[in-house]
Amino acid sequence: MSIQRVGRRFDTGQGILPVLSGIDLTCPKGTFTALVGPLGCGKSTLLRLVAGLDHPDEGTIRFGSHDGDSCTPDDLRRQGALGMAFQDAALLPWRDVSANMALPPELIGRDGPQARKRIKSLLVLVGLQNFGGALPAALPGGMRQRAALARALVTHPRILLLDEPFGALDFVLRREMVRELQRIWLESGATALMVTHGIDEAVFLADTIVVMGRDPGRIIATVEVDVPCSRPAGFFVDPVFHALCDRIERLLESAS
Known part of the structure; x- marks a missing residue:
């Protein structure tokens, strides 16, 4: 850079x-x-x-x-x-964690099987493998930030x-x-x-x-x-x- x-x-x-x-x-x-x-x-x-x-x-x-x-x-x-994470996790409240992570690949037309596989692996990486179906409001602040980091990394x-x-x-x-x-x-x-x-x-x-x-x-x-x-x-x-x-x-x- x-x-x-x-x-x-x-x-x-x-x-x-x-x-x-x-x-x-x-x-x-x-x-x-x-x-x-x-x-x-x-x-x-x-x-x-x-x-x-x-x-x-x-x-x-x-x-x-x-x-x-x-x-x-x-x-x-x-x-x-390019991935970005903010002070506010900026997760869409109506989407669960996995669906929030799917947003970047959706925006660039890459929301296929490879993206879903990547989301699963990142959930494990950030320790949220049991929370992919949770809505942001159900998570404490630290877990929301982990989800935001995972979303920032989903497109490699x-x-x-x-x-x-x-x-x-x-x-x-x-x-x-x-x-x-x-x-x-x-x-x-x-x-x-x-x-x-x-x-x-x-x-x-x-x-x-x-x-x-x-x-x-x-x-x-x-x-x-x-x-x-x-x-x-x-x-x-x-x-x-x-x-x-x-x-x-x-x-x-x-x-x-």
């Missing part, structure tokens, strides 16, 4: 508001990148641009392909090669985008889901880009943490997490973990 000199401006009706400026970021295949920054720095706007839900005013966003060519976010969405996406996926969960459940996400992401092999306000989540999950400032949104620092990606729960109390969290906190204080 290559983001080059990307900028985005919004017309507020009272003038032009620059939201992002000069964003340069490369995410190698199979890596996990986390975006952190103060409110209003454009993290979620950048994720929407990568998802093709919005378009930059300047710069380019390209994804490398297996044959050496590159494609745009719109190309990836049409191919079903090359790119996985996560916008505050655990922001609505309590601390204990959030820690549990962070470990689950690590396991699920490693199984998927996708390139992941996550927006989060949780420094601990970013340090536990990411290969690279991108710290953003605001007015306008820009990258002020990039921090590499030089720890193998399969990190045990004990990493949360490791001195390396706390040193990285402290470093990012200081960077965020300077960005505010």
Whole structure:
């Protein structure tokens, strides 16, 4: 994933508001990148641009392909090669879990036997094999988020985008889901880009943490997490973990 000199401006009706400026970021295949920054720095706007839900005013966003060519976010969405999960699980309340997971392949015309087989395997992967027929309202928050992650992965996406996926969960459940996400992401092999306000989540999950400032949104620092990606729960109390969290906190204080 290559983001080059990307900028985005919004017309507020009272003038032009620059939201992002000069964003340069490369995410190698199979890596996990986390975006952190103060409110209003454009993290979620950048994720929407990568998802093709919005378009930059300047710069380019390209994804490398297996044959050496590159494609745009719109190309990836049409191919079903881009999955996204939000803070709100965004499950359709009238569809059960399996039917919610079937929505992405339906939208790209791939809702056949292979999709049904994939849904069954993902239900096992996220620990919901006994809840495929349950409606979202019957599930607690953590299980709804697992279903949303499974839905994001159902079309074998090359790119996985996560916008505050655990922001609505309590601390204990959030820690549990962070470990689950690590396991699920490693199984998927996708390139992941996550927006989060949780420094601990970013340090536990990411290969690279991108710290953003605001007015306008820009990258002020990039921090590499030089720890193998399969990190045990004990990493949360490791001195390396706390040193990285402290470093990012200081960077965020300077960005505010």
